[in-house]
Amino acid sequence: MRIDLHTHSTASDGTDTPEQVVAVAARAGVDVLALTDHDTTQGWAPALAALPDHMTLVRGTEFSTKWFREDDSRISVHLLGYLFDPEDAALGSERDRVRDSRINRGREIVGRMVEGGLPITWERVETLAAGGSIGRPHIARALVEAGVVPDVSSAFTDLLSTESPYYVQEADMDVVEAVRLVRGAGGLPVLAHGQARRRGDIIGDDAIRTLAAAGLVGLEIDHPDHTEEDRAHLRELAAELDLVGLGSSDYHGTNKPTPIAACTTSDDAYQRLVDRPTAIRPVRGDEV
Numbered sequence: 641m642r643i644d645l646h647t648h649s650t651a652s653d654g655t656d657t658p659e660q661v662v663a664v665a666a667r668a669g670v671d672v673l674a675l676t677d678h679d680t681t682q683g684w685a686p687a688l689a690a691l692p693d694h695m696t697l698v699r700g701t702e703f704s705t706k707w708f709r710e711d712d713s714r715i716s717v718h719l720l721g722y723l724f725d726p727e728d729a730a731l732g733s734e735r736d737r738v739r740d741s742r743i744n745r746g747r748e749i750v751g752r753m754v755e756g757g758l759p760i761t762w763e764r765v766e767t768l769a770a771g772g773s774i775g776r777p778h779i780a781r782a783l784v785e786a787g788v789v790p791d792v793s794s795a796f797t798d799l800l801s802t803e804s805p806y807y808v809q810e811a812d813m814d815v816v817e818a819v820r821l822v823r824g825a826g827g828l829p830v831l832a833h834g835q836a837r838r839r840g841d842i843i844g845d846d847a848i849r850t851l852a853a854a855g856l857v858g859l860e861i862d863h864p865d866h867t868e869e870d871r872a873h874l875r876e877l878a879a880e881l882d883l884v885g886l887g888s889s890d891y892h893g894t895n896k897p898t899p900i901a902a903c904t905t906s907d908d909a910y911q912r913l914v915d916r917p918t919a920i921r922p923v924r925g926d927e928v
């Protein structure tokens with residue numbers, strides 16, 4: 641089976657609608673697809689409605705969280721949550737707080753850029769986001785349109801990097817708390833791209849051990865941003881902590897060069913994951 645458990649649509653910062661993500665996955669021969677937009681479940685219903693008979697949809701979200709260091713400085717951590725109850729009040733209120741904070745944070749980044757003389761507007765960024773969770777890729781596209789940078793990736797090397805004077809952090813949801821909340825909502829928390837250094841500081845092995853103790857069930861191992869050494873290291877950690885090892889593309893449409901199913905999850909790992917009880921279940925198109 642071809643299994644891709646991490647993709648984005650226009651419900652957050654991907655460029656394909658949820659229906660288009662499903663269609664692109666079908667064309668690539670994907671059997672099991674997870675839609676995991678940032679801090680929202682908005683794309684679930686349209687993806688489900690577009691599901692072909694033979695394809696299974698795993699409904700998920702990629703939560704924006706933080707690991708807090710002893711000195712109160714923080715490291716951004718992306719936590720995938722699969723098959724949780726979307727109506728869970730505790731998880732829902734934290735998620736909405738973080739998603740709504742993305743609006744003010746995006747506005748603040750754009751405000752700093754306008755002040756710095758860059759020819760973009762908040763209105764244009766909001767239009768590009770089209771009602772989805774606002775992220776830096778939407779600002780990147782406004783910068784491309786305005787001719788400031790040639791493409792989205794170039795916007796991230798400098799202007800939108802975490803070191804940039806324009807950079808503003810999004811709201812904080814403690815990752816340890818997030819793991820507990822996803823479990824509490826009957827879902828499966830998995831650490832996304834845990835070794836992707838090009839995105840900024842990464843959490844150490846001890847932090848991952850703490851997350852495992854809090855209820856983490858898996859680690860994303862095969863990911864386009866991970867080197868061979870990163871993957872080998874994560875494989876060892878997964879074995880030590882009895883965590884499921886996943887592989888995924890983190891597809892974003894044309895906002896990133898990675899094609900869908902560029903990395904995949906083994907049948908075995910997928911079975912281990914979904915053998916656990918969850919609030920909602922993977923759904924096949926012919927069951928919708």
Ligand code: AMP
Pocket residue numbers: 653678704774775776777792793796797839892895896
């Ligand atoms: P944000 O959630 O607003 O902080 O933006 C983070 C998102 O930007 C990630 O989920 C990726 O989709 C995207 N991103 C991060 N780094 C890069 C990069 N170097 N090139 C293109 N997209 C990136």
Ligand code: ZN
Pocket residue numbers: 648653654678775892
């Ligand atoms: Zn993204």
Ligand code: FE
Pocket residue numbers: 702718832833
């Ligand atoms: Fe991510």
Ligand code: FE
Pocket residue numbers: 646648702890
């Ligand atoms: Fe992602």
